[in-house]
Amino acid sequence: YSVLARSHSGLLTSPKLLAASLLLTVSVVSVSGANDADLVCSACRIVARQLHQNVESEANEGRTVDSGSFRVDSKGNQRVNKVPYARSDTHLTNALETICEQVQSSWGHSPHSSQPSIRSFVPLTRTDGQAADTSRLTSGSSVDNWLRMRCESLLDDHEEATKSLLQLSQPKPLTMDQFERQLCLETARVCTEPLIALPIEEPPTLPSAATDDKEAKTEEATAESASEEAAAHDDSAKTEL
Template sequence: MMAPWIGLVLVAMAVFSKRAEGKRDEVLYCSACMAIADELHYSISQIDPKKTVSVGGFRLNPDGSLTEKTVPLARSETHLSELLDGVCNNMSDYALYEEPDTKEQSYRRFAPRSGDSSNFPDFKNFKFDGPEGSNSLKFACETIVEELEDDIISLFSREEEHVSQKLCSEVSDHCKSSVFKHGEL
């Protein structure tokens, strides 16, 4: 027979875990979600669109021939899953940015990507808080990927429009405020 206090402890743990989940930093989690979408878009754009991969089972048609389905490699579930495995390692290229006019904050990419010499950000608006900031962003990224991996793969494999907005505002609800809904989504 279970001691009555064990049930009370389990109820208390459930309540506190819901409260902790509800207190997620919106700037941090919204920025992490947006960064995931941005990094995946960039990685997909780097793949030759002519490359394809066979997916699904090989079905035997009534006439005895095999049906083979191919999809672009960049949008295949296998490739997207591989990209998701490493996407959070890129969070060290992001830092807290404060909009000079509105003082609104978000994490943004400050490090240019290889071969990209056109976009050098204005570093005076970034707040570099050492490894703690990028570690927090990386943890938020890993949490989102763990919770929403199937949704992320599904959205990117269908080549949906406005994936960032769908993922970060509609699916995950991490970007709730009007600032994020009307900002850079």
């Protein structure tokens, strides 16, 4: 801007150059955003799934909380109802306040196995308890900070809608997949059908020492076999001579 559109006197000398400069800036920002579309969708999905899991886990506890008016009417009655604590405004507010910190250090990202051109977030641990091989995942403080920023931006923009979706209970609460689609595809609109259809993957298992030893022995045997074949070939050549 300062190089293209200002003269030595400090006045704008070329509105066309200024417009071109601004257009270039907007284009760069747009392209950058488009390049991150896969990760933005994936970030929304893992936030949605973790939120749903937290709420359903609390719902299984069966706790309730009083809701309604505590004022006494002319007949001495109070209009107070027992509602599930898990879907109360108090619990959901707390759940939304803590979710971004919860997810920020638990994920890395890598190309999706079924669509290598698309990146997706992958948990750093496996649900089956086996050691995870995270060597091919992009992770660390920069990924953590980016994920937290996306999480906070999502919930700042859609806090009330997120609560409303989690409070739905008639005829029954949304499943995890339904909540994920409603939040990320319909409400926030950060996902497309192809992106949200991709399964969330787990990291591969870390090869055991026994597996490593077996692979090393196999490679050694292959090398020895190749060496023996080369020696036999040399002997055959000498015999012919």
